[in-house]
Amino acid sequence: MVYDLDTRLCFLRSKGISVGALTKPHLPTNIRAFTKDDITCSDIGYQESNWQKDRCFKAHYDIKTKPEADKECAKDNGFLVQIDSISKHNAVKQFIQSLPSGNKFFIDGSDEAIEDDWRLSDGNLLYLDWKPGEPNSCCKKYEHCVIIFRNGKYNDVSCIAEISFLCERSLRTFDPEILSVFWSGPLFIKFCIIFKF
Template sequence: MHLLDTFQFLTLTVSLTVASDLETCECKPKINTCNVVPCGLPGSNGLPGRDGNPGPKGEKGDQGERGMLGPPGKVGPMGTKGDLGPRGPKGDEGKNEDLISLKAQVTALQEEMRMLQDNINKYSKAMILSGFKIVNEKWFKVHTSEETFEEGKKICSKNGALMAAPQNVLENQALEELAQNFNKDIYLGISDEVTEGTFRYQNGQNIIYSNWAENEPNGARKENCVEIYKNGQWNDRPCTDKRLIVCEF
């Protein structure tokens, strides 16, 4: 009986203590949190919660602006050869009238060319008779009288020219024709007066072409000048002899 009274007394004491503490504590509402928060010191933040479930897929956005052109890629492998295309239609056969007309024009041109060549030959002969001969870009002009080598140089110099001196086969043939036409040998603008055995042009350069007759030159110091025969071959002879003079322009 005594033990029961003691337990009831302790229970009453605890109840009074809890009631006293509740009277001094105020609860304040907190928006968007819990409705009632017991008074006391604020607690520390808890650990982050787990990720929520994925939400629904959003709508497709607008297409962005086109970016800059990138560098070219590697060249791809060569493709297979394509099939041969279809053959085109055969062209129309030419008219016989056109072919006949073309042949007539060709014939007329050939006749004109023949007549032109004949006229050129006539003019060439006339020029040779008057003492002229043209070879490439050279003009040969005959001085009708025969003179010594020194006189020949003076005559050509007065006309702004040099004595004829062939430098190739064609030029030599032109002088050969003049010699045959006038039936006289011609002095060439070539000599070895400066150095015996070394034949030079009037400008002092060594000759680059020659057409000596057999066993020529053979005159040594007595024959320092050169003449061309009517057969086109050369010979050395004394410069004081007189020969036909031809100037070249």
């Protein structure tokens, strides 16, 4: 069985695919065979992160509020980029600077629970690198979300502002659209299985 990218269906293919002793089957271009070991960020519409081998980033240029951005990232089994260290901050900054466009992006982080205690949605501390003069005292009542600029500096903004955003996900988190195809002999592919880790 194989997964057809055009129809998004799994189907049995008894002819036309063979497996050599050391190679994977040669498939038509509209058919993909995945295993958890050979999937890449580009296979799931993301880009390599240059931070950790199994982490991928994706820039969304359509503007959303922070809650809408959270939902959009979740559709890909991802989340808004979470920056909890200088090494990750540098990787995200490098990623943004490699993009063809975009000046500011929502990232994960809020001080809504306790003013000036900037936390990620998982409760960990947000690594901070504020733009000079930020966060300022003018708008503390409603600026509880974080954006990152192209230069890597942060600003606090309203969570209902509409801004581009950055998603992150792990290659170990498969969604129902990523299927693994196994082969068991020289003549046919045996299983088409949905992975959900």
